[in-house]
Amino acid sequence: IPVWKQQQSFTAIPSSTRFSKQDSDDDVDVQVYDNVFSPVACKVIHCLAVEHSFWVNSETSIFLRPPWNTRPLTPLEHVMDSALTALNDSSKLVEYWSREEYMNIDAHVDIDEERLEEEGCLAVPLASHVLYLEVNATIRGPTCVFPSKRTGWDFETYETDKPTVDLVVVPAVQGRILRFPGSAMHAVPCPPDRWLMTDEEERQVREAERAEQGDDDEEEFFDDFDEGGEEEDDDEGEEEDDEDDEDDDIERSVLLFNTWPDDGPAPLGAKNVGCSDSLGGARDEEHLVREWEEDYGVDAELIRCNPTSDWYEKLLTEGATTPEEEESSQIRVNLMGDQNRRVFPDSTARLCGPVQELRGSLG
Numbered sequence: 392i393p394v395w396k397q398q399q400s401f402t403a404i405p406s407s408t409r410f411s412k413q414d415s416d417d418d419v420d421v422q423v424y425d426n427v428f429s430p431v432a433c434k435v436i437h438c439l440a441v442e443h444s445f446w447v448n449s450e451t452s453i454f455l456r457p458p459w460n461t462r463p464l465t466p467l468e469h470v471m472d473s474a475l476t477a478l479n480d481s482s483k484l485v486e487y488w489s490r491e492e493y494m495n496i497d498a499h500v501d502i503d504e505e506r507l508e509e510e511g512c513l514a515v516p517l518a519s520h521v522l523y524l525e526v527n528a529t530i531r532g533p534t535c536v537f538p539s540k541r542t543g544w545d546f547e548t549y550e551t552d553k554p555t556v557d558l559v560v561v562p563a564v565q566g567r568i569l570r571f572p573g574s575a576m577h578a579v580p581c582p583p584d585r586w587l588m589t590d591e592e593e594r595q596v597r598e599a600e601r602a603e604q605g606d607d608d609e610e611e612f613f614d615d616f617d618e619g620g621e622e623e624d625d626d627e628g629e630e631e632d633d634e635d636d637e638d639d640d641i642e643r644s645v646l647l648f649n650t651w652p653d654d655g656p657a658p659l660g661a662k663n664v665g666c667s668d669s670l671g672g673a674r675d676e677e678h679l680v681r682e683w684e685e686d687y688g689v690d691a692e693l694i695r696c697n698p699t700s701d702w703y704e705k706l707l708t709e710g711a712t713t714p715e716e717e718e719s720s721q722i723r724v725n726l727m728g729d730q731n732r733r734v735f736p737d738s739t740a741r742l743c744g745p746v747q748e749l750r751g752s753l754g
Contacts (some may be wrong), residue, residue: 421538421559422570423705427474428522432694433565435687437524437644439467440489443664451488453661459483463680465664469691471648474522474568477699482517482650486661491525493532493642495581495600498740499727500542500574501649505659507732513542514658516573516649523563525644531583531754532563532643540576543734544726559707560752563643567705573649578724583753586722587746593723720746 428436443452443465454460454468456475464472471485486501503514521534536559561569571577580586588596651657687693724740726733 420572421536421575421707422478423561423567423707425564425567425703425705426701427477427568427696428470428524428566428694429697430565432470432696433524435694436467436470436522436646437491437641439465439470440524440644440646441491443467444489447662447664449488451486451658451661452664453484453486453657454663455483456485463676464690466683466687466691466694467646469687470694470696471520471522471646473691473695474520475650477696477702478570480518480650483653484651484657485648486516486651486658487646487648489644489646491641491644493527493530493581494579495585495725496579497725497727498535498537498540498544498576498578499733500576502542502732503658504732506656509659511731513732513734514655515542516651518650519571519573519575519577520648520650521561521569522646522648523565523567523569523643524646525641526563526565527642530563530643532579532581533560533583533753534563534569535560535578535580535753536569536571537576538572541572541574543732544576544740545735558749560749562754563645573651578727580725580753584750586724586753587750588723590723593725720744722746722749 454464456472457464468485468487471487475482475485500513500515501519506512506514526532538557538559559571561567582596585593585596657663683691721741721743724742726735726738726740730736
């Protein structure tokens with residue numbers, strides 16, 4: 392992942408730098424570990440994440456980790472707690488959500504959006520995490536992190552004496568976990584060469600995405616109704632066919648979770664989902680916990696992360712070329728949100744650097 396130079400004063404570096412496991416009290420560096428969860432565990436976690444997302448209508452949820460929890464953790468929450476414990480993260484509060492579609496996500500920070508709207512302040516997590524659960528073999532789907540771009544593109548430069556800004560490109564790999572500073576800007580360009588498109592190509596892609604989103608919303612509205620306006624019953628044979636095709640439909644399934652400061656308020660709008668609510672209705676809590684223990688073991692031990700001795704740390708490495716060795720070209724990093732959120736006057740940041748190497752890193 393190449394080193395870049397912003398047209399104002401910035402240079403981005405390749406997909407590598409050192410990083411090591413740190414206590415959560417220290418500043419979080421970019422960390423990448425493979426084989427954190429087994430392939431079987433990833434498939435189960437994917438199903439749990441999809442189910443949870445359905446019941447909370449794709450909104451974010453929060454939970455308090457033991458020993459501060461006031462209710463039993465769900466199996467999905469035990470999964471995250473196990474990874475955070477292995478990472479020596481002692482944070483109490485965790486925010487989480489999931490995504491199973493490979494889609495474009497412009498550069499942003501996971502701020503408390505409701506707090507920005509209501510109070511005008513940018514509240515950010517301590518650490519952000521991406522757990523890659525299922526990845527289509529044809530998709531590289533990297534997450535791109537700008538470790539020195541904190542809170543917003545121009546809010547502050549983390550290392551003010553350094554003329555470069557690091558760009559870390561992390562491909563999606565099943566069982567991999569990515570951890571980075573919660574205040575660091577990050578993105579998922581889709582298609583992967585999106586930042587290398589011309590402005591006109593970008594405009595056309597945006598228009599196509601808006602049109603597709605409109606079609607998806609209409610299809611979702613009418614999916615459960617037949618031509619006469621009556622709700623359709625699912626056919627058992629169709630259900631079996633759907634199950635057979637399910638794996639083929641998965642593009643890039645990820646579980647996303649942030650830890651928040653112990654001494655700060657919880658993100659506004661995030662739901663502290665109880666055991667009953669997580670399965671869509673009031674049910675006996677003790678009964679649910681017994682069911683979970685039968686399916687996943689006590690404290691979901693059957694799907695918790697692998698021992699850290701089985702993890703593989705992926706060290707970040709410098710790009711093969713420098714801007715001086717390859718002719719520099721311009722790229723465009725799209726920024727999410729309005730000016731108050733992105734902390735930048737324009738919706739794009741213009742960078743220049745060795746484009747061919749970046750293209751190879753993005754896939």
